[in-house]
Amino acid sequence: xxxxxxxxxxxxxxxxxxxxxxxxxxxxxxxxxxxxxxxxxxxxxxxxxxxxxxxxxxxxxxxxxxxxxxxxxxxxxxxxxxxxxxxxxxxxxxxxxxxxxxxxxxxxxxxxxxxxxxxxxxxxxxxxxxxxxxxxxxxxxxxxxxxxxxxxxxxxxxxxxxxxxxxxxxxxxxxxxxxxxxxxxxxxxxxxxxxxxxxxxxxxxxxxxxxxxxxxxxxxxxxxxxxxxxxxxxxxxxxxxxxxxxxxxxxxxxxxxxxxxxxxxxxxxxxxxxxxxxxxxxxxxxxxxxxxxxxxxxxxxxxxxxxxxxxxxxxxxxxxxxxxxxxxxxxxxxxxxxxxxxxxxxxxxxxxxxxxxxxxxxxxxxxxxxxxxxxxxxxxxxxxx
Numbered sequence: 001x002x003x004x005x006x007x008x009x010x011x012x013x014x015x016x017x018x019x020x021x022x023x024x025x026x027x028x029x030x031x032x033x034x035x036x037x038x039x040x041x042x043x044x045x046x047x048x049x050x051x052x053x054x055x056x057x058x059x060x061x062x063x064x065x066x067x068x069x070x071x072x073x074x075x076x077x078x079x080x081x082x083x084x085x086x087x088x089x090x091x092x093x094x095x096x097x098x099x100x101x102x103x104x105x106x107x108x109x110x111x112x113x114x115x116x117x118x119x120x121x122x123x124x125x126x127x128x129x130x131x132x133x134x135x136x137x138x139x140x141x142x143x144x145x146x147x148x149x150x151x152x153x154x155x156x157x158x159x160x161x162x163x164x165x166x167x168x169x170x171x172x173x174x175x176x177x178x179x180x181x182x183x184x185x186x187x188x189x190x191x192x193x194x195x196x197x198x199x200x201x202x203x204x205x206x207x208x209x210x211x212x213x214x215x216x217x218x219x220x221x222x223x224x225x226x227x228x229x230x231x232x233x234x235x236x237x238x239x240x241x242x243x244x245x246x247x248x249x250x251x252x253x254x255x256x257x258x259x260x261x262x263x264x265x266x267x268x269x270x271x272x273x274x275x276x277x278x279x280x281x282x283x284x285x286x287x288x289x290x291x292x293x294x295x296x297x298x299x300x301x302x303x304x305x306x307x308x309x310x311x312x313x314x315x316x317x318x319x320x321x322x323x324x325x326x327x328x329x330x331x332x333x334x335x336x337x338x339x340x341x342x343x344x345x346x347x348x349x350x351x352x353x354x355x356x357x358x359x360x361x362x363x364x365x366x367x368x369x370x371x372x373x374x375x376x377x378x379x380x381x382x383x384x385x
Contacts, residue, residue: 010089013372014245015149021378022246026151026256027305030347030374032367033092033153033358034085035311038123038136040078044068046128049098051160056126068127073326074314075126080363082136086143089368092153092307092356093140094277097133097170098124098160121170124160134173141177144254151183151248153305153356155275157260167264174257175270183243183253184270258305275356276302279309283318285334289341300351307356310338331360335367342370346377 021029048060048071060067080088100120121133140152162170175182243256259271280291292308312330319325338359345354354374359367 009087010368010372011087012147012150013089014091014151017245017375018379021375023244024378026243026245027355028348028353028378030345030354030371031091031153031356032089032362032371033094033307033356034078034090034362035094035309035358035360036077036125037082037085037090037093037095038078038129038131039076039125040081041130042072042076042125043128043130044072048127049124049160052126070319071126074319075327077125077311077327077331077360078363079328079361082139083143084363086140086147086150086152088363089372090362091151092358093155094358095154095156096124096158097156097162098122098128099162099166100128101161121162121166124158133170137174137177144181148252148254149245149249151243151245151254151256153256153258153275155258155260157258157274159261167261171259171264171268171271175268178255180252181254182270183248183256185272272305275305275307277307277309277358279311279313281313283312283314283330285312285337288312288338292341296352301353301355305355307358308354310342310357310359312360328361332364335365339365339367339370342367342374345374347374348378
C-alpha cells in the first residue's frame with residue numbers, strides 16, 4: 001500500500017466550490033470515485049472467493065503459492081488507503097463486502113478469532129482484504145469529523161456469504177456510526193397532519209414566497225415548512241431528499257449509503273437503492289470509451305446518482321499472454337487516453353451528462369482533479385439562467 005502526497009490535495013474541494021453550485025443536486029455534479037476502493041489491502045494469504053470461477057478455485061487449492069500472488073497483481077486496483085483517497089478528492093467508494101469463512105483460511109491469526117460479525121466482515125475482490133469493514137468505516141467517520149463540509153457516497157454491493165443477521169448487524173453499525181450524518185432518500189408527510197393533506201411550501205426560497213405546491217411534485221422539494229399558514233401545520237419532516245451541498249451543510253449530513261439488497265432496503269429507509277454502474281468489461285481503453293459513449297447516447301444518464309467506470313477488466317487471455325503485466329501497469333498505460341475522454345465530459349442534468357466517474361489507482365495521477373474540474377462547466381449554465 002502506498003501513501004499519497006498530502007502536500008497538495010483536494011481534501012475540501014466540495015466546500016471550495018463556487019457558491020452558485022451549492023444548490024446543485026449532487027447527482028448533477030461531477031464526483032470522482034474509486035473502483036474496488038478497498039483493494040489496496042488485499043490479503044495474499046486469503047483463499048480465492050467461492051464466487052470466482054471453478055477453475056480458479058481449483059488452481060488455488062492446487063498451487064496457492066503461485067495462484068494467489070497472480071490474483072493479487074490483477075485484483076489490486078488501488079494503492080492508496082481510504083484517508084489518502086479522501087484527501088485526494090475521492091467521494092464515491094465502491095465497497096464490496098464479504099463474510100470470511102475462517103475455516104477455509106490458512107491465516108493463523110484468523111483461526112484464533114471467534115465468529116463475530118464485525119471481525120469477520122471484510123471487503124473482497126477475488127480474495128479478501130486485510131482490513132475489516134468496521135475498521136474502514138470508522139476511519140471514514142474520523143476523517144469526516146475533520147472535514148464537515150465534505151459529503152461521501154458509500155456503495156455497498158457484491159455481498160458474499162452474508163446472512164440476514166449479518167446484513168442487519170452491518171446496517172446497524174453504519175447507522176450507529178454515522179447517526180445524523182446519514183442523508184436518507186425517503187418521503188414522508190407533515191407530522192400530525194392528515195395523510196390527505198397535500199399542500200406544502202418550499203424551503204430555501206425567498207422569504208416572501210407564499211405559494212404552495214403539491215407534495216411529491218418534484219424530488220427537488222427537500223423539506224416543508226409553514227409559511228403564513230395555520231399553526232396546526234407547524235411540525236414537519238423532510239420530503240423526498242434531493243441532496244445538495246447547502247442543504248447537507250445546514251443539516252449536518254455527510255454520508256449517503258447505497259445498499260444493493262432489496263430486502264434490506266425495504267427495512268431501512270435511511271439507505272439508498274443500488275447506484276447504476278456503467279463499465280465495459282474490457283481491457284482495451286478504446287472499447288471502454290466507446291461503451292460509455294454508446295450508453296450516453298442510447299440510454300442516457302439516470303435520474304439520480306449513476307457511475308461511469310473507467311476501470312479496465314482483464315480476461316484469461318490477457319493474463320496468460322502477458323505474464324509480466326499487472327493491472328497497475330495496464331491501467332497506467334491507458335490513463336492518458338481515458339483522462340482525455342474525461343476532460344471532454346460535462347456534468348449536469350442533460351441526458352449525455354456525467355455524474356460519478358470511477359477509476360483505478362486514483363492516487364497515482366491527476367484523475368480526481370480532472371473530474372472535479374468538470375464542475376467549472378456548470379458555472380456557465382448557472383450564469384445563463
